[in-house]
Amino acid sequence: MLNAERHKLIMDLLKRKSAVKLKDLIAISDSSESTIRRDLAELEDLGVLKRVHGGAILSQARTIEMSMIEKSVRNVHWKKDIAKLAASTVVDGDCIYLDAGSTTFEIIEFLVGRDITVVTNGLMHVEELVSLDLNAYILGGKMKAKTKAIIGGIALENIMNYRFDKAFIGANGVHLIDGYTTPDMEEALLKRKAMELSDETFIVADSSKLHHSHFAKVFDLEDAVLVTNAISKEDKYGIMKKTNIMEVPV
Template sequence: MLNAERHNLIMDLLKLRGSVKLRDIMDASDSSESTVRRDLADLEEQGLLKRVHGGAILSQERATELSMGEKSVINVRGKKEIARIAALTVADGDCIYLDAGSTTFEIIHFLAGRDITVVTNGLMHVEELVSLDLKAYILGGKMKAKTKAVIGGIALENIMNYRFDKAFIGANGINIVDGYTTPDMEEALLKRRVMNLSDETFIVADRTKLHHSHFAKMFDLEDAVIIIDQMEAEDKARFMKKTTVMEALE
């Protein structure tokens, strides 16, 4: 297989999965480990991926963010399993916070028929909650057109009217050093305040967010439980030293 063909294969695997193991690339391309490592180094130099232990992940700009529509078609099965596990932590009578985002949106379908109160900053979320006859409140504030999330000073003031048994928050990056991050500072401030107002906080994010770090820090790893679809054994051992990790696809 030619260099260009291997590079295209690697990028196709990454676009499909978000991350890829060295062994998977070797098997798919019928190439040696040294050849694949050179390919990954070349692609990293071009800014197309980031090498991590045992493989690679897609490169992401620290200050950019996908739209809600773009996010909703990435790793759908993993997000649904994360949502199912997240919903199992909710008890009848709970008041919960659902952050705007594609993974948190999936949680709603597992809450149908429950005796709970939900506060959200997601426009799509509140519409879905109401359609399922769930008691729902939406924050006031500035609407982000791209992600349909309410943020800003008014939202920060509005959130102080609530206290939560549990909060389910999305993250664009989960990093062992930087903690939980997102591209938008205003959104990071709201997520941090929600965490401080909650008895328990859960970060719901699929494996494509692992090892990424974005512009604005939300809070530290130990401030939340991670609910993720899958995590490599070595990664899980490292993260478990700082927080609890719940895998949906063990």
């Protein structure tokens, strides 16, 4: 296989999966380990991917963020499984914070019938909560059109009126060194404040977020329980050295 053909194969796989393993690339391309490692190094130099232990992930600009609509159609089956597992931690009488985001939105259907109070900064979230007859409050503040999230100084002041048993928060990146990150600093500040006001905090994020790091740090891995889908043994071992993890059963 020619150099250009291998590069196209690698990028096509990354665009479909967001992450690829070195051993899979070797098998699919019928190439040596040294050849694939060289290909990955060349593509990393071009800025289109990032090498990680055992493979590569798709490179992302730290400040670019997908819209709520774009997020809602990605990895839907993972998000629903993660949402169901996260919702299983909620008990009657809880006051919870539900962060704006596509995975946190999926939690709502699993809260139906619960005697709980929900505070959210998600415009789509509060509409769904009210339609399902759940007791809900929405933070005031500036609405971010792209993600349908309420953010800014007013939202930060508003959230101080509440205390939570549990907070469910989304993250764009889950990184062993950088922790949980997101492209928007204002969203990061609100997520951090929600964590500080909650007895327990859960990050709901599918495995495509692993090894990614974005512009604004939310908080460290040890500050929350990670709720995710099945991940590799290597990733699980690394994360569990820093925090607890709830993993969707295979």
